[in-house]
Amino acid sequence: xxxxxxxxxxxxxxxxxxxxxxxxxxxxEYSNFYxxxxxxxxxxxxxxxxxxxxxxxxxxxxxxxxxxNAIGLQNPGVNHIIEQEVPFLAEYDTSIIANIxxxxxxxxxxxxxxxxxxxxxxxxELNISCPNVKEGGIQFGTDPQMAAKVTERVKRVSKxxxxxxxxxxxxxxxxxxxxVEAAGAxxxxxxxxxxxxxxxxPSRRPLIANKTGGLSGPAIxxxxxxxxxxxxxHVDLPIIGMGGICNAEDVLEFLxxxxxxxxxxxxxxxxxxxxxxxIADLPDVLKxxxxxxxxxxxGKAVFI
Amino acid sequence: MKKEKLTIIATKQxxxxxxxxxxxxxHISENAVPGQFLHILMEGHTLGRPISIADIDKQNHIVxxxxxxxxxxxxxLAEYRVGQQIDALGPSGNxxxxxxxxxxxxxxxxxxxxxxxxxxxxxxxxxxxxxxIAILGFQTAENVFYEEKFNQVAETYIVTDDGSYGEExxxxxxxxQVGNFDCYYTCGxxxxxxxxxxxxxxxxxxxxxxxxxxxxxxxxxxxxxxxxNQSGYKKIxxxxxxxxxxxxxx
Ligand SMILES: Cc1cc2nc3c(=O)[nH]c(=O)nc-3n(C[C@H](O)[C@H](O)[C@H](O)COP(=O)(O)OP(=O)(O)OC[C@H]3O[C@@H](n4cnc5c(N)ncnc54)[C@H](O)[C@@H]3O)c2cc1C
Ligand SMILES: Cc1cc2nc3c(=O)[nH]c(=O)nc-3n(C[C@H](O)[C@H](O)[C@H](O)COP(=O)(O)O)c2cc1C
Ligand code: FES
Numbered sequence: 001x002x003x004x005x006x007x008x009x010x011x012x013x014x015x016x017x018x019x020x021x022x023x024x025x026x027x028x029e030y031s032n033f034y035x036x037x038x039x040x041x042x043x044x045x046x047x048x049x050x051x052x053x054x055x056x057x058x059x060x061x062x063x064x065x066x067x068x069n070a071i072g073l074q075n076p077g078v079n080h081i082i083e084q085e086v087p088f089l090a091e092y093d094t095s096i097i098a099n100i101x102x103x104x105x106x107x108x109x110x111x112x113x114x115x116x117x118x119x120x121x122x123x124x125e126l127n128i129s130c131p132n133v134k135e136g137g138i139q140f141g142t143d144p145q146m147a148a149k150v151t152e153r154v155k156r157v158s159k160x161x162x163x164x165x166x167x168x169x170x171x172x173x174x175x176x177x178x179x180v181e182a183a184g185a186x187x188x189x190x191x192x193x194x195x196x197x198x199x200x201x202p203s204r205r206p207l208i209a210n211k212t213g214g215l216s217g218p219a220i221x222x223x224x225x226x227x228x229x230x231x232x233x234h235v236d237l238p239i240i241g242m243g244g245i246c247n248a249e250d251v252l253e254f255l256x257x258x259x260x261x262x263x264x265x266x267x268x269x270x271x272x273x274x275x276x277x278x279i280a281d282l283p284d285v286l287k288x289x290x291x292x293x294x295x296x297x298x299g300k301a302v303f304i
Numbered sequence: 305m306k307k308e309k310l311t312i313i314a315t316k317q318x319x320x321x322x323x324x325x326x327x328x329x330x331h332i333s334e335n336a337v338p339g340q341f342l343h344i345l346m347e348g349h350t351l352g353r354p355i356s357i358a359d360i361d362k363q364n365h366i367v368x369x370x371x372x373x374x375x376x377x378x379x380x381l382a383e384y385r386v387g388q389q390i391d392a393l394g395p396s397g398n399x400x401x402x403x404x405x406x407x408x409x410x411x412x413x414x415x416x417x418x419x420x421x422x423x424x425x426x427x428x429x430x431x432x433x434x435x436x437i438a439i440l441g442f443q444t445a446e447n448v449f450y451e452e453k454f455n456q457v458a459e460t461y462i463v464t465d466d467g468s469y470g471e472e473x474x475x476x477x478x479x480x481q482v483g484n485f486d487c488y489y490t491c492g493x494x495x496x497x498x499x500x501x502x503x504x505x506x507x508x509x510x511x512x513x514x515x516x517x518x519x520x521x522x523x524x525x526x527x528x529x530x531x532x533n534q535s536g537y538k539k540i541x542x543x544x545x546x547x548x549x550x551x552x553x554x
Contacts (some may be wrong), residue, residue, distance in 0.1 A: 024523055029519070030521070045525075057527070059527075059528075062377070071525050
């Protein structure tokens with residue numbers, strides 16, 4: 001077997017690298033930079049029941065080692081995504097994960113169901129963690145009971161494996177992970193962005209129109225690693241890890257902490273070729289660290 | 305658009321907090337059209353900074369940019385020295401359509417740091433034997449730049465907010481004085497563009513818009529502008545930054 005290969009529920013990955021939801025659109029823009037077939041998978045931008053226009057601009061701001069965003073789940077709606085966006089990605093030899101979101105449990109169910117008969121979509125990432133929408137999103141992601149409920153309901157209507165994307169904006173990440181595990185999740189995706197704010201001194205105004213935004217990038221990597229480590233001690237589900245990954249060394253750190261695969265988000269903005277470069281570098285980074293495969297690295301950090 | 309390295313061959317201050325930088329790169333100099341930009345990735349920064357292409361010397365593969373220091377990214381760029389390389393995506397976005405202007409008169413309106421893309425456009429139009437008129441607006445005398453260069457390609461009017469150079473007022477105050485024109489092109493702050501499009505309603509015009517960018521390639525949906533299309537918006541980085549005046553809602 002290929003040294004980079006990883007098998008996860010619904011996903012037969014040739015390598016563990018995938019662009020994170022919202023940081024790669026529907027792939028089209030980055031297909032100008034390299035062949036998307038090189039990717040282990042692509043996680044699409046969030047889909048909601050109907051089209052959303054998102055928040056007012058400015059929607060992004062740079063912070064030390066990261067960025068704030070308040071896009072607000074702008075997307076053309078699930079039907080448009082299935083009809084217009086999935087066929088483009090389906091041309092590539094890679095797995096497709098649909099990120100789904102909603103304001104109500106019914107909306108989550110409707111979106112999940114819509115993907116049931118979409119050939120080429122291999123798994124769902126249940127986004128219960130977007131900090132940038134008024135209704136839904138974050139409430140589902142910060143209350144274990146709500147998280148379990150939405151997971152269970154989506155699981156009931158969907159034919160696809162469900163990776164629940166956890167929010168780091170909680171005091172007890174393990175409780176969240178346990179709750180969605182009990183509700184039937186097939187895997188976890190962690191972490192989403194951390195709620196943050198930045199103020200522009202001359203105008204004394206927050207730098208983004210929504211006032212607060214989600215913090216991502218290298219600034220959040222230590223939090224992601226800690227949370228994956230904690231969850232891994234108590235929960236058996238496979239984990240897609242993310243948060244500040246910029247290079248193959250970062251990937252190895254996530255694998256050692258317990259992630260089975262990883263997603264790369266903000267780093268695509270600093271370097272559109274970053275996923276391709278990480279995939280190329282990973283075998284050598286594994287070798288230099290005495291490992292012969294990705295499989296061998298997963299969860300192998302020494303904690304005693 | 306490609307990810308390219310550009311070598312700095314000259315950099316100098318040309319007005320208050322305003323810098324001119326000359327960069328050498330084959331791909332960008334051969335492909336860029338007026339109105340396109342570079343998405344510059346500064347060391348130590350997570351997000352790129354969009355900067356318009358102000359001029360191209362195709363023969364010598366030189367790309368000129370002009371920028372104003374307003375925050376940490378542009379401050380860093382101003383510190384780069386000759387011989388260093390910068391990383392950028394480019395040429396990015398869609399430029400100004402310049403056809404349909406043969407033997408006609410066009411008006412260029414630039415405000416502040418919106419003036420740079422107007423220069424490359426004006427130069428190209430003048431080469432196509434288009435009659436070019438330019439109105440350039442700045443805050444005060446110490447902000448004025450490129451007047452001489454514009455004089456070589458256009459009949460140029462300068463206005464300053466406080467009247468410390470050229471005429472006193474806003475660029476819109478001169479619209480009635482410059483005579484007839486067939487088409488206009490503008491780049492500058494949003495309130496200026498709004499005032500211009502309101503005043504020139506019905507005229508053929510192209511506007512270049514600004515918004516804080518994330519990816520610079522159309523993937524993150526940071527840089528939206530409401531539009532009269534099916535989806536209700538356009539992306540400034542990839543559908544723009546240039547739009548026809550009636551295509552977006554400002
Ligand atoms: C298509 C395009 C072309 C451009 N071309 C040029 C060009 O040719 N030359 C040029 O100089 N610039 C140009 N710009 C603008 C340029 O991109 C910005 O000035 C630059 O990104 C600023 O980066 P910075 O890191 O210096 O500032 P940052 O540190 O990113 O700060 C942004 C600045 O924006 C202002 N600001 C931010 N938030 C707020 C707020 N909430 N309220 C009020 N003000 C705020 C402040 O002045 C702040 O300093 C262009 C922009 C676009 C979109
Ligand atoms: C601009 C932007 C848009 C995002 N949109 C989504 C989204 O639609 N759905 C989602 O689950 N996560 C979204 N995220 C979160 C990322 O998928 C990822 O979890 C987070 O950014 C952490 O990874 P990073 O530090 O590598 O960016 C978005 C992040 C950014 C920066
Ligand atoms: S900056 Fe990302 S879509 Fe325009």
